[in-house]
Amino acid sequence: EDVRWGSYNNTSFARFFVHTGTHIDVPFHVDPEGFQLHEFSLSDFIFEHPVLMEFSKGDFEKITLEEVxxxxxxxxxxxxxLIYTGHSKIRDQDPERFVAKQPSLTVEAANYLVDNFAIRAFGIDTIGIENISEGKAASPIQFPVHKTFLLKKKQKSFVIEDLNLALLLGKKIRRFYAIPICFYGFEAMPVTAFAEVEA
Structure with a gap:
């Protein structure tokens, strides 16, 4: 019996980890003084000049400075x-491998993107912008790629992880959106990500 329909309407509660599925990380994720989700405006999640970069990468492989x-x-x-590695092809068939063996950017590639261009967000089709186990073990700074993207320019930038970018391959992207629920005080949140493409 579905007890939710024991009354005149249906109501639900949602409890979830905010780094689930396609989601964004904002600076507060890696810095207690960083921008929190509620400090962003709606316009911060809308992009007029998206660039899709394709790099075919296997387990643990790196996207290098030269490739970028x-x-x-x-x-x-x-x-x-928006970075397509193809690693997302195994997301449903082999989720443990998808999480543990993801490819990622080198710190040099991340610095190049941040230092030379007016990019506000960085998206990828893997579970994270850098391999989680490698980022945690990095020395002297943990998660250096996250911190490069989120903190180096001290601006309202963010990363978008676990994107399904295969749908955009071969298409000219006119506009890109990554729209979260804007709760107060959060470091991350699932987003509805979508794009306008030319017919």
Missing amino acids: QAYEQELTKADVV
Whole structure:
């Protein structure tokens, strides 16, 4: 028996980990003084100049500075970078491998993107912008790629993780959106991510 329909309407409660599925991390994720989710405006989640970069990567492989530099011309106007590695193909069939063996960016590639372009958000089709176990073990700074993207410019930037970018391959993206529920005081939140593409 579905007790929810024992009355005149249906109501639900939702309890979830905010780093679940397609989600964003904001600076508060890696810095207690960083921007929190409620400090962002709606316009911060809308992008007029998205750039999709494709790199075929296997388990633990890195996206290098040289590979990212090949997109230099496209990046000059970019406000969001979307990185497709193909690792997302195994998400449903082998979720443990998807989480544990994800490819990621090198710190050098992350610094290049942050230092040279006016990019506000960085998205990827893996569970994180850097391999979680490698980021945790990094020395002298843990999670250096996260901290490069989220803290280096001291601005309202964010990363978008676990994106399904296969739908955008081969398409010209006109506009990109990553819209969260804006609760007070959070460091991350699932988002509805979608794009406008040319017909």
